[in-house]
Amino acid sequence: MPISTSISSPTTRHEALASGHVVPESARCVQCGICTFNCPIGIDVRRYARLGEHITNPRCLTCGECVQRCPRCVLRFDRLNIFKERGK
C-alpha cells in the first residue's frame, strides 16, 4: 500500500471526509489556536485538543481546514465509529 494512502482506508477524499471525524493527538498540541481560528464554522477545535477529545461536534464539516493548518500535525482524520469511539 502506498504510504500516502496508508493510514486511512477510504480511497477518495470525499469518502475519507464523509466517513471520518477529526481526532487530535494532545501530546503534540501547543494550544496555539490556529485550528480554532481557521474553523469556518467557529468550532473551538483547540479546546477538544486540550481535553484530548475527538471533534464530535455535529456541525463539523470535516472540511480539513484545521487538519491542514495545524503547524504541529496534531489533527488527523479517523474513521467514525460511534459505538466505540464517541466521546473519547
Added chain:
Amino acid sequence: MIRHVILGAGVAGITAAEAIRASDQTADITIVSEDPHGFYSRPGLAYYLSGELPEKQLYVYSKEDWQRLNVRFVQARATRLLPQEHRLELGEAGALIYDRLLLATGSTAVRLNIPGAELQGVVKLDTFDDTRHIFTLARRARSAVVVGGGIIAVELVEGLRAQGLNVHYFLRGERYWPNVLDEKESRLVEKRLAEHGINLHYHTDAAEILEKRGKVAGVRTAKGENIRCEIVAAGIGVRPRMELAQAAGLATERGILVDEYLQTSQADIFAAGDAAQVFDPLTGISSIDTLWYPARQQGRAAAQNMTGGRQPFRRNVAVNVLRLAGVMIAIIGSVGTGEEPLDVARGSSETWRRLPNTIAVGSGGGVNQVRLTIGEQTLLGAVVMGEQTLARPLQELISNQVDITPVRDQLLQPSMPLGQVLMDFWYTTSGKPS
C-alpha cells in the same frame, strides 16, 4: 484548608491548578504570575509573529474556563522565598503563606553577551510583550540580524521576514542546528530559508552591536564585517528561572532539582515545567525538557503529589513536531548527531541528544526524509521531514519499545525504502488498519 500556591501561569502551573481543582472543588489555589498576560500559548507566539494568528487567539482560556478553575490570580513578581516560614514574598504586593508551593517559573531567553546587547532594537521571542515589541520595531525597520541555532532563531527569521524585513541569519558553524539535525536535514532547512530570501551567513558570530543614538544601527561580525540593521534578534537558548529557589537554598543544578515525584529538596515545595530538572529513576539522570507536553504532564503529577497522592512522573519519549522554514519536522526520541550541544533551547529535550550505541540510517530525498536511530532491538529515535505519515507509527514504535528484530536487517540495508518497511512492520505489530 490546605493553601496551594502556584508560581507561574504557564502550562505547567495552569495544568497543576486544573488537577488540584479536579481533585477538590473547594481547594484554596493562588496563582502568582509576573506576566500580565496570564496563560497563553508561548509556542504560538511564532505564529502570531508570522501573521498567521491574531493576538487574542493566543489566550488558551476563555472567561468561563477561568471561572471554572476558580483560583485567585495575583500579578506580581516573587521576590523572596522563605521555606522555613512557608512564606512567598511578592515585593509591594505583600506575601503569601503556603502549605504547598509549586515552582512553575519556566525559563527565560538567554541574552546576548556582546557590546551593545542593551540597545533599543535588540529583541528576543520569549513573551507576549516581546512579540508586541518586535511588531513595533519592525514597522520602522528595514533589516534585521538573527543570531542562534535552534527552533526559536528560525521562528524569528521567518517572523521578521513576514514583517517585510531583509533578514540576515548568522550561523555559528557550517550548518543549521547541527546537534539535532544531520547534514542533509540542515541543508534542507537552509535551502528553504534561502528560497524565502533569507541571507545566510555561515561561520559567523556577532561580535558587537553598533549604535546610533542609543538604537541598533548594525552588527559587526567576529570577522570584522559590518552589516546594517535596525533589529538584532537572539534565539540562543533559554535558562531555567531558578534564582528564587537558589536564594532559598533549594537544591539546583542546571534547573531546580526534583525527584520523580516533582518534589524539591524541601518536602512541601514542588517544581515542574521548564524550570525543573527532573530525576528519571530508569536512567538515573536528571533532565530538563522545554516542551509543552512534558510541562503539562509534570504539572499534573506535581498536583497529584501536592494533594496527598504519591504519583511518580514517568518521562515519555520526547516528541516535538514543528514547522521550520515551511517544512514539517518530527523529532522523536534520541536523534543527536554527536555535535556540540546547546545548553538549553526552547522546544527541546535534553534526551534527544543522549545516544547509546546506535546506528543511524536514513532514506528519502528532496523535502521528504526519514532518519532512524537504531538500537540493538528497538528504534531509539527518528527525524521525519516533509511528509508526516511515518511520524505517528514511528512515535508508537519508539515509545512502546517495540522489538524490531524481524525488520532490523532490512532497515540497515542502504537502498531499502525505509518508509515501506516501517509501515508494513507497523501494520503487523499494531494490527492497523482496522
